[in-house]
Amino acid sequence: MKMRFRLVSVSAPIIALTISFGLSSLILLIIGKDPYETFKIMFEYGIRGKSIVSIINRSIPLYISAIAVAVGFKMGLFNIGVEGQYLMGSLVAAYIGAQFSIITPLHILFIIIVAVATSSLWAAIAGYLKVEKGIHEVISTIMLNYIGTGLIAYSLTTIFDEPNSNYDLPRTKELPETGKMPPLNKFFNIEDLQDLHGFLVIAVLVGIFYYWLVWKTTLGFDLRITGSNPIAAKFSGINPNKLVVIAMITSGGFAGLVGLGPLLSYFHRYTIDFPTGLGFAGIGVALLGRNHPFGMAVGALLFAFLQRSAQILDLNDVPKEIEQMMQAFILLIVVVFYEVIRRFIVKQQVKDASKRSDE
Amino acid sequence: MSTILFIKVFLYLQLVGQGVKVTRMKSKWLILFMVFSLFLVACGGGSDEAAVEEVVDEEPAETLDAPATTAAPAEPEEDPMGICLVLDIGGLGDLSFNDLAYAGYEKAVADFGMEGTFLEPEGGGENRGELLELCAEAGNDLIIGNGFLFDASMNEVAPNYPDTNFAITDGVAEPGNVRGMLFNHAEGSFLAGVAAALKTQTNNVGFLGGVDFPLIHEFEQGFIAGVKAVNPDIEIQIGYATVAPDFGGFNDQVKGKEIALAQYEAGADIIYHAAGGTGTGMFEAAKEVSESTGSKVWGIGVDFDQYYQVGNALPELQEYILSSMVKSVDVSIYNAAKATMEGTFTGGASVDNLATGGIYLSYSGGYIDDIKDQIDSYKEKIMSGEIVPPSARP
Numbered sequence A: 001m002k003m004r005f006r007l008v009s010v011s012a013p014i015i016a017l018t019i020s021f022g023l024s025s026l027i028l029l030i031i032g033k034d035p036y037e038t039f040k041i042m043f044e045y046g047i048r049g050k051s052i053v054s055i056i057n058r059s060i061p062l063y064i065s066a067i068a069v070a071v072g073f074k075m076g077l078f079n080i081g082v083e084g085q086y087l088m089g090s091l092v093a094a095y096i097g098a099q100f101s102i103i104t105p106l107h108i109l110f111i112i113i114v115a116v117a118t119s120s121l122w123a124a125i126a127g128y129l130k131v132e133k134g135i136h137e138v139i140s141t142i143m144l145n146y147i148g149t150g151l152i153a154y155s156l157t158t159i160f161d162e163p164n165s166n167y168d169l170p171r172t173k174e175l176p177e178t179g180k181m182p183p184l185n186k187f188f189n190i191e192d193l194q195d196l197h198g199f200l201v202i203a204v205l206v207g208i209f210y211y212w213l214v215w216k217t218t219l220g221f222d223l224r225i226t227g228s229n230p231i232a233a234k235f236s237g238i239n240p241n242k243l244v245v246i247a248m249i250t251s252g253g254f255a256g257l258v259g260l261g262p263l264l265s266y267f268h269r270y271t272i273d274f275p276t277g278l279g280f281a282g283i284g285v286a287l288l289g290r291n292h293p294f295g296m297a298v299g300a301l302l303f304a305f306l307q308r309s310a311q312i313l314d315l316n317d318v319p320k321e322i323e324q325m326m327q328a329f330i331l332l333i334v335v336v337f338y339e340v341i342r343r344f345i346v347k348q349q350v351k352d353a354s355k356r357s358d359e
Numbered sequence B: 001m002s003t004i005l006f007i008k009v010f011l012y013l014q015l016v017g018q019g020v021k022v023t024r025m026k027s028k029w030l031i032l033f034m035v036f037s038l039f040l041v042a043c044g045g046g047s048d049e050a051a052v053e054e055v056v057d058e059e060p061a062e063t064l065d066a067p068a069t070t071a072a073p074a075e076p077e078e079d080p081m082g083i084c085l086v087l088d089i090g091g092l093g094d095l096s097f098n099d100l101a102y103a104g105y106e107k108a109v110a111d112f113g114m115e116g117t118f119l120e121p122e123g124g125g126e127n128r129g130e131l132l133e134l135c136a137e138a139g140n141d142l143i144i145g146n147g148f149l150f151d152a153s154m155n156e157v158a159p160n161y162p163d164t165n166f167a168i169t170d171g172v173a174e175p176g177n178v179r180g181m182l183f184n185h186a187e188g189s190f191l192a193g194v195a196a197a198l199k200t201q202t203n204n205v206g207f208l209g210g211v212d213f214p215l216i217h218e219f220e221q222g223f224i225a226g227v228k229a230v231n232p233d234i235e236i237q238i239g240y241a242t243v244a245p246d247f248g249g250f251n252d253q254v255k256g257k258e259i260a261l262a263q264y265e266a267g268a269d270i271i272y273h274a275a276g277g278t279g280t281g282m283f284e285a286a287k288e289v290s291e292s293t294g295s296k297v298w299g300i301g302v303d304f305d306q307y308y309q310v311g312n313a314l315p316e317l318q319e320y321i322l323s324s325m326v327k328s329v330d331v332s333i334y335n336a337a338k339a340t341m342e343g344t345f346t347g348g349a350s351v352d353n354l355a356t357g358g359i360y361l362s363y364s365g366g367y368i369d370d371i372k373d374q375i376d377s378y379k380e381k382i383m384s385g386e387i388v389p390p391s392a393r394p
Helices: A002-030 A036-044 A049-074 A082-097 A105-131 A137-157 A199-216 A219-230 A230-235 A242-257 A260-267 A278-288 A293-312 A322-358 B002-021 B025-058 B097-112 B125-137 B148-159 B184-200 B216-228 B255-264 B276-292 B308-313 B315-320 B329-342 B370-384
Strands: B082-086 B114-120 B142-145 B165-169 B178-183 B202-211 B235-243 B268-276 B298-303 B319-327 B348-352 B359-361
Touching: A002 A036, A002 A293, A002 A322, A036 A049, A036 A293, A049 A199, A049 A219, A049 A242, A049 A260, A049 A278, A049 A293, A082 A105, A082 A137, A082 A242, A082 A260, A082 A278, A105 A242, A199 A219, A199 A242, A199 A260, A199 A293, A219 A230, A219 A242, A230 A242, A230 B308, A242 A260, A242 A278, A278 A293, A278 A322, A293 A322, A322 B002, A322 B165, B082 B097, B082 B125, B082 B329, B097 B114, B097 B329, B114 B125, B125 B148, B125 B202, B142 B148, B142 B315, B142 B329, B148 B165, B165 B329, B178 B329, B184 B202, B184 B216, B184 B268, B184 B319, B184 B359, B184 B370, B202 B216, B202 B255, B202 B276, B216 B235, B216 B268, B216 B359, B235 B255, B255 B268, B255 B276, B268 B319, B276 B298, B276 B308, B276 B315, B298 B308, B308 B315, B308 B319, B315 B319
Parallel strands: B082 B114, B082 B142, B142 B165, B165 B178, B178 B348, B202 B235, B202 B268, B268 B298, B298 B319
Antiparallel strands: B319 B359
8 A cells, every 4th residue: 555655656656757747848849949959959958968968966965955954844844045045154164164275085074064054153143033933933044044145245356355356246256276175977987078066975974964863853843753743743742943043053954065066076166157046046956856855856957857858959959948948847747747646645544544443 | 749648647536526416516617726726827838938039029229230241251151150158047038138148149140140149147157157168169259147146156167168269248257268358437426427517408317326335436427427427516326226235226217216306306307327227217217206396306227328228118208318428348249249259359358438439329319419419529628638538436
């Protein structure tokens, strides 16, 4: 019985994917492009060596961002503020990390700690506001995103700024060699390709840690029980206020790692070019992956694949915006299907229960 | 084929809907909702396309002098030269920097029979390099990165393709096969300041900057110096849409209009903008103030000859465009393409200024024809080095 439910659950994203491909094909037809050719070009470009490295690099921050969101989701907490949290963490870590030089592992560990601490502190504000002042976390985290953006803009142009010759664009000092994460190319024997971000290792560890935290610890149990039935959780002796703050801090801590892949492996400094929007993209990946560490990894890789392979479309006279539509289709349909399936499972369970009681 | 697939999927959806025993009503809503959202998306996509095409149609030919017909190939070669333009954030249709670059690119494609590709980056610096690389791998002969933000990506990608020509506008890069196309904005802005100072009735002028950072300070300082050179007593109001690192100020008409309205109300009768698409808001403000107060106020355009460029897109604003400080990014790109065709392309930095003709003050509309002599005398002083307009804040 359980097996059947699981099969149905897994089929949802696959069906969503199929439908969204169908809808995208239809739109391609409407604008007069051949869908088969388009997807073929995308696929062929997406599985080239360089593309695969790029896809993995892109999926690292997406995946960690999804985990940060999922920690909140698990207890019914909507941390929309991952965006502001990771940008704050990255900026402070980039600035402090560039001030000194120690051996690489320690240096990177230090940068990670700074980023995680900054981001969780920023997230803790939303937790405090919810518990003490009753402000819903969606409102407060969105507002904190704006405040964070303003703070970053201010501090990047003043205290954190390094004067430079390129129109004095605001940017921090470059990380010293010891603060740069070595690429993994040697390990996979792909030295002819571009750098494969070393942060991949951390992302995998984060995935494992997330699984352990949510499914193997008391805290994780409390989170899950509060998420599925807050009232029952309260009566079983869980302090919901304390849990909100802890969940917010944990979520923020994961968020702190989001920007570090690009920072330690590619940019080596915080500039105006630093990638934004990863926090919001993570919400989609978490939804698609159903907060499961493996599901989110697949989701992150899928979105990264779509983003990368869409690059080729403009060269073939197909608007690459089709990719954004596909992502939106996938999310929309998957949300609808999860709901349909949830109802199906509930119905089946009721039916089974009544059957058993009849016998 | 995919239509059939779509119908199959659709039917399947319906079957699933029934299998789940969602009430008939609900499954209908679900399907209706999906069809509706599909319709919305399709509409959105369609109108977007139309918008882009419109802008392309509006590209004014006026910014380029009649092209020399020398290099136009009589018969198409077997393997045409490839030109690839990677635009800056904001993309096509910004009525400014990107459209200007596109105009030069389009001209080159048309005149030289080149095979053209243009790409727009997503946010984030890593993508810039990816797109340059994509262009290079596709075998293009000339690859242009439009904007100073491309410098790091150029340093990264260009050395891997030594036989390919690269060009970057408003910036420089280290590799020998990259041409850095720089412009002396201060010189042109100085002349805009002179024109404003000679034309103002209220002894009060304004400057509208897009984003507060050193590149735009070149325009600001040049303009101030020009105004002061004519009459040190003229009051100059300065406003910026945003402060770096927020680059939204180059594409925010509402904010542009707001700032311009405030400056006109505070007594300015001429405002010079260096704000990209934001400047359109300034011209709107000029029209509004002129109509409500009865005394005419003006705006001075930038980059394009905006008398034609904005005037073509929004004819009702044309009569408020006193002049424009033209920055011929289009000509620079056209020249880079020409050099590529002729095999004379060289890397390194080149600076366009009043002397090279890459920067000039436009007389379109004839509103400043009466002060041409005075402007020309300042122009000669700049070209001879007697006046050096400042390009940075003191």
